[in-house]
Amino acid sequence: MSPLAISSIVFVCVFGSALLGLFLRTALPKHHLSEDSTGVVKLGTGLIATLSALVLGLLIASAKTSFDKIKDDVAQTAVKVIQLDRALAQYGPETKDARDLLHGTIASVIELVFSGEGSPLAKLDAPERLARMEQFQTRLLNLVPRNDAQRSLQSRAVELSHELAQMRWLLIAQGEGSIPTPFLVVLILWLAIIFTGFGLLSAKNATVVAILFVCALSVSGSIFLIEEMDRPLDGLMKISSAPLRSALAHLGK
Numbered sequence: 001m002s003p004l005a006i007s008s009i010v011f012v013c014v015f016g017s018a019l020l021g022l023f024l025r026t027a028l029p030k031h032h033l034s035e036d037s038t039g040v041v042k043l044g045t046g047l048i049a050t051l052s053a054l055v056l057g058l059l060i061a062s063a064k065t066s067f068d069k070i071k072d073d074v075a076q077t078a079v080k081v082i083q084l085d086r087a088l089a090q091y092g093p094e095t096k097d098a099r100d101l102l103h104g105t106i107a108s109v110i111e112l113v114f115s116g117e118g119s120p121l122a123k124l125d126a127p128e129r130l131a132r133m134e135q136f137q138t139r140l141l142n143l144v145p146r147n148d149a150q151r152s153l154q155s156r157a158v159e160l161s162h163e164l165a166q167m168r169w170l171l172i173a174q175g176e177g178s179i180p181t182p183f184l185v186v187l188i189l190w191l192a193i194i195f196t197g198f199g200l201l202s203a204k205n206a207t208v209v210a211i212l213f214v215c216a217l218s219v220s221g222s223i224f225l226i227e228e229m230d231r232p233l234d235g236l237m238k239i240s241s242a243p244l245r246s247a248l249a250h251l252g253k
Contacts, residue, residue, distance in 0.1 A: 003227030003235055010188055011220035017192040018212040021199020038201055045197035052190045056222055059179065059187075063229035070171060070232045071239045077167050078243035081106055084160040085251045091143070091153040098139040103251045105132050110248060113233060114241035133168070137161050171233070179230055184223075191219055 025033065085102060088095040109129070140158050145151040195216065202208045228237040 003224050003231065006184075006227050007220040007224035010191070010223045011216055013188055014191050014195050014219055015213060015216035018195040018199040018216060019209075021196040022202065022204045022208070023199075024196075025200050025202070026204060033200075041197050041200060045194055045201075048190050049194050052187065052194060055187055055190075056226075059226045060222065060229075063179070063226045067229040067232045067237075067239070073167055073171060074239055074241075075243045077164060078247035080160050080164055080167075081244075081247045082250050084157055084164070087153050087157045087160065089253075091145075091150055091157070095143065098136060098143075099252055101132075101136050101139065103248070105136060106244065106248050106251065108132075110241055110244050114238070114244075129168075133161075133165055137165070179226065 031037075081102070085099055088099050088102070112129075137158070140154065140161055143150075143154050145154050195212065198212060198215075202212070225237075228235045232239045
């Protein structure tokens with residue numbers, strides 16, 4: 001489910017709960033809205049609001065950390081791609097086919113992952129992507145060094161190719177999202193309870209409804225940001241492809 005759909009569901013649940021609270025205020029007998037009763041409602045709402053605020057803060061921090069981690073991984077991948085290409089260039093002209101394959105692979109990855117079409121993780125995890133990486137590594141292993149310098153460069157190139165393969169798997173694993181659905185469901189339940197309490201304690205007029213609407217929109221917006229940052233390879237807030245495109249421009253030179 002997309003972040004926009006999830007945040008829309010949150011908004012409907014939260015704002016609907018606020019309207020339910022306003023309705024209950026007019027439907028309940030007067031003694032249910034006595035000072036003692038509303039005092040308990042305020043205490044309970046305050047407790048759940050504190051828990052929800054802590055959880056929202058943790059989720060935002062976790063999503064931002066995950067977003068920054070994958071952003072750094074992409075930048076490191078770009079650096080290692082350039083280092084690998086330079087190592088092959090120093091090895092000699094016999095690595096031209098491997099360098100061309102590297103260039104084609106990186107160009108293909110940029111187009112598939114950052115085109116904005118379909119699921120980038122599914123494309124990155126496709127069998128043909130793995131086969132292409134393995135084909136490239138096989139070409140590196142089949143090189144026959146003629147001196148110590150070439151042996152050192154071959155060893156370095158193989159090491160870098162393994163690191164790139166490892167980063168590919170890390171991107172696939174980390175890009176799938178880290179927020180468990182039950183966790184999100186419990187948070188939405190807490191928010192619904194809070195807004196029901198708000199409605200129960202508020203007067204029924206246009207100003208109150210407008211404020212509750214804005215508050216519900218703000219809460220659903222925070223969930224939208226969390227979900228967007230938790231999917232850094234897709235959506236409106238996906239990471240930039242600039243480091244990889246810059247690396248691609250330096251390949252083969």
